[in-house]
Amino acid sequence: MSEKISRLLEMAADRTVPVVRGITDAQLTAPTPCSAYDVHALADHLFQVLVNFQVLAARGETDFGAAPEHLEGEWRDRFADETVRLVAAWDAPGAEEGTTGAMGMPARTVGAMALGDLTVHGWDLARATGQPYEPDPAVVDMLRVDFGALAPKARxxxxxxxxxxxxxxxxxxxxxxALTGRDPGWARP
Incomplete structure (x- = not known):
């Protein structure tokens, strides 16, 4: 049996939360390898991903079009709290079974999408802010398989x-x- 999504999400959160905590206010306008986003917009997007994929794990409906501002007050602490909730949501009995939400996709695939965002955007934010980032090899192995299958539709x-x-x-x-369209050698300007 393959590793549970919740365990992989926990591994990814362990690598990404320190990066988010290390983002300074002065870095929020810096560009990222994800060219559509600066650091602020990408951190806010990733925050929204954490919240929405908790709902999807519980088979609820989400609105990815709604973009509330998450980077207010003690947002770095709240981000860490949301990763704990995300892990718990995907650890619930049955979370990886069947299909989820209006996406109509296998739940495990949807969980892999959350894992991918947490991991790849963790790297994006680390690169943009000059921080180290090395994902867990088990996370990378799982994502290479799942993202390989998802890549054509994702493009x-x-x-x-x-x-x-x-x-x-x-x-x-x-x-x-590189599969996701990122230059692995991207460096801050």
């Missing part, structure tokens, strides 16, 4: 960019980033 929906070529010596995470 069609504008969620992934065109794949970026990488050398034969590229590691598994670099290959995953």
């Amino acid at each position: 069609e929906m504008g969620v992934f960019g065109e794949p970026v070529p990488v050398g034969a010596d590229a590691g598994p995470f670099e290959t995953l980033l």
Whole structure:
């Protein structure tokens, strides 16, 4: 049996929460490897992902079009709290079974999407703010398989960019980033 989504989400949160906590207010306007977002917009988007994917784990309906502002007050602490809630939501009995929400996708695939956002956007934010980021190998292994299958549809929906070529010596995470349309060598301007 493959690793539970909740355990993988916990591993990803352990790597991403310190990055979010390390973002300074002065860095919020910095560009990110995810060119549609600056640090503020990407952190806010990732916050929204955490909240919406908790609802999806419980088979509720979400509105990804609604974009409330999450980066107010002690938002870094609230972000960490939301990762705990996300893990708990995906750890609930039956969360990985059947289909979920209006997406009509297998629940495990939806959980993998949350895992991918937490991991890849964690890297985006780390790169944009000059922080280290090394995801857990188990997370990368799972995402390479699931994102490989999702990539064509994700590109069609504008969620992934065109794949970026990488050398034969590229590691598994670099290959995953390239699959999503990111340049693994992206550096802050």
